[in-house]
Structure formats: structure tokens, C-alpha cells
Amino acid sequence: MIKRGLLIFASILVLVGCETENKTVKEASKEEFPFFIPAEKPDRPLSAAVTRNYDAYDKIRPEQNELYTQFKYTKLKGFDYNGGDGTITRRDPSKVIFEKGKYYVWYTGRKSPVRPVGMASAKEATDVIPSADWDLSDIWYATSKDGFTWKEEGIAVPRPPKPQAGWRSVTTTDILKFKGKYYLYYQAFMEASGLRGDFCPVSVAYADSPDGPWTHSNKIVIPNGPEGSWDQFSIHDPYPLVHEGKIYLYYKGDFDKRKEFKPSKIRMQGLAIAENPLGPFVKHPLNPVINSGHETTLFPFKEGVAAIVQRDGMEHNTIQYAKDWVNFEIASITELMPVAGGPFVPDAFTDTKNGRGITWGISHFINADGNWNHTILTRFDCDLSQDIDDQKMKGHHYNYGPEFHYTHKLSGDQKKRIIKETNKLKGNETN
Numbered sequence: 248m249i250k251r252g253l254l255i256f257a258s259i260l261v262l263v264g265c266e267t268e269n270k271t272v273k274e275a276s277k278e279e280f281p282f283f284i285p286a287e288k289p290d291r292p293l294s295a296a297v298t299r300n301y302d303a304y305d306k307i308r309p310e311q312n313e314l315y316t317q318f319k320y321t322k323l324k325g326f327d328y329n330g331g332d333g334t335i336t337r338r339d340p341s342k343v344i345f346e347k348g349k350y351y352v353w354y355t356g357r358k359s360p361v362r363p364v365g366m367a368s369a370k371e372a373t374d375v376i377p378s379a380d381w382d383l384s385d386i387w388y389a390t391s392k393d394g395f396t397w398k399e400e401g402i403a404v405p406r407p408p409k410p411q412a413g414w415r416s417v418t419t420t421d422i423l424k425f426k427g428k429y430y431l432y433y434q435a436f437m438e439a440s441g442l443r444g445d446f447c448p449v450s451v452a453y454a455d456s457p458d459g460p461w462t463h464s465n466k467i468v469i470p471n472g473p474e475g476s477w478d479q480f481s482i483h484d485p486y487p488l489v490h491e492g493k494i495y496l497y498y499k500g501d502f503d504k505r506k507e508f509k510p511s512k513i514r515m516q517g518l519a520i521a522e523n524p525l526g527p528f529v530k531h532p533l534n535p536v537i538n539s540g541h542e543t544t545l546f547p548f549k550e551g552v553a554a555i556v557q558r559d560g561m562e563h564n565t566i567q568y569a570k571d572w573v574n575f576e577i578a579s580i581t582e583l584m585p586v587a588g589g590p591f592v593p594d595a596f597t598d599t600k601n602g603r604g605i606t607w608g609i610s611h612f613i614n615a616d617g618n619w620n621h622t623i624l625t626r627f628d629c630d631l632s633q634d635i636d637d638q639k640m641k642g643h644h645y646n647y648g649p650e651f652h653y654t655h656k657l658s659g660d661q662k663k664r665i666i667k668e669t670n671k672l673k674g675n676e677t678n
């Protein structure tokens with residue numbers, strides 16, 4: 248009896264609730280949402296999406312959102328790739344710095360007698376035959392007067408001798424300038440990538456000049472995590488910035504590799520902080536701090552840090568922001584993002600309290616000739632800066648023509664599934 252009573256009472260509550268909600272909605276429907284979107288959040292019932300438009304973003308429209316941009320690309324001059332035969336690759340560029348009247352960029356450089364055999368065939372790799380595109384590589388560098396035409400200066404950091412960290416390959420570097428000295432952090436491979444996975448820690452070399460000579464620290468400064476931890480195998484894409492007088496080094500962990508999800512789409516970013524460029528680095532207890540991204544690009548913005556989060560993960564194709572440099576929120580959604588972007592960040596190392604943002608950098612195109620032979624460097628431009636307002640960078644979308652769409656075709660299995668579904672319907676008709 249009591250149960251029945253409670254049930255009736257609960258139903259009345261629900262009805263009243265709906266009625267109240269309906270009244271609210273009814274009241275709201277008297278005033279349609281206005282044609283000119285209110286600049287401030289209106290005092291009226293709003294849907295979750297429109298509430299988000301006011302609460303989750305810095306501005307309510309893309310044109311005014313300083314962390315929304317499109318990206319424009321320009322082919323670089325000064326780099327030769329042997330006609331794309333796979334014997335030369337340049338990829339994973341560092342941030343760009345400006346010193347001695349010119350721009351500097353460092354990157355993974357591979358010049359091998361043959362093209363890579365591929366990670367799946369890593370067992371066939373030798374000390375001259377690369378497994379992956381970034382196997383058997385050194386850290387090269389180039390300079391430029393204008394950011395468009397570059398002069399390759401040569402190898403900055405070569406692979407060190409066995410058994411030092413990086414003897415197999417030194418790759419995916421990034422630059423730090425700290426107290427007048429220069430530091431290049433890099434992935435330090437001690438096995439051909441693909442043998443077990445893409446496994447490596449991070450080491451660092453240092454110099455008194457951006458032109459070197461560079462000295463290997465012969466230290467693993469960002470070690471792999473303990474067994475069973477998210478970054479136990481791969482510490483990728485080291486990316487140092489200076490904040491609160493310390494080195495904030497963001498990095499990627501490739502983890503959660505499972506047979507049933509191959510290739511894994513999960514990539515997340517961690518943070519490690521140190522007072523000294525040679526460590527010790529302390530990994531943040533909230534790691535991973537970004538739940539998506541691959542070769543993630545970061546830059547100080549206002550009092551926080553912004554991140555170009557592209558390629559992988561639930562929140563790929565977003566630009567994110569962390570006021571506290573740890574807890575990232577989505578600031579905008581965009582497309583055609585620079586992959587492995589190394590931006591020119593004038594205040595990357597100034598410990599700024601009001602990061603100005605970025606307008607250009609160097610990124611890369613993998614699979615540059617369609618058969619995974621090699622990667623090429625390119626320039627990207629954007630408006631993620633407090634100091635410009637380039638509305639030509641704030642368009643809503645790119646127009647991908649029919650031919651581009653038709654390059655993304657159904658597979659044979661997908662066609663078979665579709666035919667099966669249609670036949671099932673036909674079967675239903677005859678039944």
C-alpha cells in the first residue's frame with residue numbers, strides 16, 4: 248500500500264516538474280531567441296548548447312575568439328628530398344627561435360642509402376637500413392632570414408655512440424633557451440622503432456650558441472614510467488616552455504596498445520617540471536594533462552598556455568587552453584591543423600605573465616609522396632595572437648571539393664556490408 252502511495256506521489260512530482268519545466272519553456276517560447284545574438288548571456292532558459300556558447304568559450308562567435316583560427320600553408324624553399332625516393336626525410340620540427348638576425352629551426356633528419364622498411368618489418372632493419380621514417384636519424388638544423396627560404400646548416404646533435412641513450416636514433420627535438428644557454432631535448436632511441444614498439448625516453452644536449460657545438464648530457468632526463476604506467480614505454484615529442492621560473496616540459500605518451508584496437512587512436516600528453524634544464528624533472532601527478540593530440544604544439548597565452556591538439560584522441564581538432572598550465576579546456580574547434588607544429592614563440596622562454604600567442608611556424612607533412620617514404624617540412628600561418636586580428640584566418644570552414652571527397656572511398660568490406668543490408672531488406676520484401 249505504502250509502495251503504491253509512494254509511486255503515485257513520485258508520479259505527481261514528475262508531472263508537476265514537467266509542468267513547471269513546460270511552463271518555463273512555454274514562458275520562454277513567448278520570447279523567441281533574438282535575431283541578433285545577445286553579447287551577454289540572456290536571463291532566460293537556454294539549451295545546453297547555447298549555455299555552452301556563453302560559458303565554455305572566451306567569445307560567443309568565432310570571428311572574435313582569439314584562440315580560433317584557420318591555417319594557411321606555404322611550401323618551403325631550400326630543402327632537397329632526393330626526388331622523394333625515401334632516402335631523405337625531415338620531420339618533427341622544433342619551435343622556431345630568432346637569434347643573431349635570423350630564424351633557427353631544428354628537426355629530425357634522416358639521410359639513408361635506402362628508404363625505410365617500415366615498422367612492421369623492423370626485424371629487417373640494420374645499422375644502415377632504417378625501420379621507421381625516423382629511425383637512424385640525427386638532429387639537423389636550418390636558418391632563414393625570412394621564414395620561407397631556409398639554409399640547411401647540417402647536423403646539430405648526432406647519434407651518440409652505443410650504449411648511450413639515442414645511439415640508434417635521436418629524433419623529435421625541441422629547443423629551450425634558459426639563462427643564456429641552449430638545450431635540445433630529443434627522443435633517444437636505443438632500438439629500431441617497431442621491434443617492440445615506438446619505445447624511447449628523452450635525453451638532452453646543450454650549447455652556448457644556437458650554432459653549437461652541442462654536448463650530449465648523456466642523461467635520460469624524462470625517463471619512461473614504472474611498469475604498468477601510461478608512459479612506461481614511450482616519452483615522445485618533448486616540448487619545453489618556461490613558466491614561473493621553471494621548465495614546463497610537455498610530452499606525449501603512446502599507450503593503451505591493444506590487439507582489438509589496432510592502431511590505437513589514443514594519444515595523451517603529460518607534463519614534467521624542473522628547476523634545472525638537466526633535471527630532475529618531476530612528472531605532474533595529474534598526468535596525462537591533455538586527453539588527445541599527437542606532436543602537440545603549445546604556447547604561452549595570456550596568463551595560461553594554449554595547445555594545438557590535432558590528429559588523435561577524443562578531442563582532436565581542437566585548440567585548448569589551461570589558465571593554470573595543467574587543466575586544459577577546449578577553446579575552439581578547427582580543421583586542417585599543422586601536424587607536429589613548431590611555432591615561432593617569441594615569449595616561449597621569457598616566463599611571460601601575458602603570452603602574446605603565435606602567427607606562424609614550421610610543421611610537417613608525413614607520407615609526402617603517398618607511399619610513406621618520407622616526410623617534408625612546411626610553413627604554416629595562423630592568427631592565434633593577441634597582437635593581430637586577421638579575419639582572413641577566421642573563416643568558418645574550408646571547401647573540400649568533390650575530388651577530395653572521392654579520394655576517401657568505401658573499402659571492399661564496407662561495400663559488402665552495404666550489399667548485405669540491402670539484400671536483407673529485399674529478403675524482408677519477399678517474405
Ligand code: AAL
Pocket residue numbers: 339381418419434445483484499541542
Ligand atoms: C611522431 C612523433 C614521435 C614518434 C614518431 C617520431 O608520431 O610523435 O617522433 O616517435 O612520430
